[in-house]
Amino acid sequence: HVQLVESGGGSVDAGGSLTLSCLFNGQPGENYCMAWFRQVPGKEREEVANIYFGDRYYADSVKTRFTISQDFSKKTTFLEMNSLKPEDTAMYYCAAGAGTVATLKCGFGDVREDELNHWGQGTQVTVS
Numbered sequence: 001h002v003q004l005v006e007s008g009g010g011s012v013d014a015g016g017s018l019t020l021s022c023l024f025n026g027q028p029g030e031n032y033c034m035a036w037f038r039q040v041p042g043k044e045r046e047e048v049a050n051i052y053f054g055d056r057y058y059a060d061s062v063k064t065r066f067t068i069s070q071d072f073s074k075k076t077t078f079l080e081m082n083s084l085k086p087e088d089t090a091m092y093y094c095a096a097g098a099g100t101v102a103t104l105k106c107g108f109g110d111v112r113e114d115e116l117n118h119w120g121q122g123t124q125v126t127v128s
Contacts, residue, residue: 002026002118004094009123017082020123022094024075033097033106034077035116036068038090038125045093047110049079055107062088084127094120 003025012018022034035050049058049068056068067080077094097103097116105111 002096004096004118004120006092006094006120006123009092009125011126011128012084014084014086014127016084016127017080018084018125019081020079020092020094020125022077022079022120024077024096031098031103033102033111033116034068034070035095035097035106035111036077036079037093037095037113038088039093039122040090045113048092050106050111051077052103052106057107057109059110081125084125086127089125089127091122091124093122 005023005025006020008018008020010018033050033052036048037045038048039045047059048062049066051068051070058066065083069078095116096118099115102111102115
């Protein structure tokens with residue numbers, strides 16, 4: 001049984017920084033693509049970044065400002081967010097997928113929601 005637990009959200013002034021964490025609860029028997037998505041009420045969820053064994057992909061809107069990383073010893077995936085803008089305000093979700101399609105694309109391009117098997121509950125980020 002896999003459970004993803006996000007933390008680190010909060011309120012910050014424009015130009016500030018936050019680091020989100022996603023704890024992978026459960027014993028991974030497979031290699032997982034890890035991704036961060038975000039969603040604003042009334043809009044579709046969009047992928048922000050993904051990572052697979054050191055290969056990283058970023059959406060154009062966050063490239064150069066956000067960094068995704070992993071600490072395998074802590075089973076945690078991070079999203080470091082710098083130079084935050086009001087348009088970064090959203091609920092941020094962590095997701096994981098071990099399917100062939102997800103792991104082939106992960107780190108090089110966007111991964112669709114339906115290609116990821118596990119989702120966290122989300123953590124709110126508000127930039128004003």
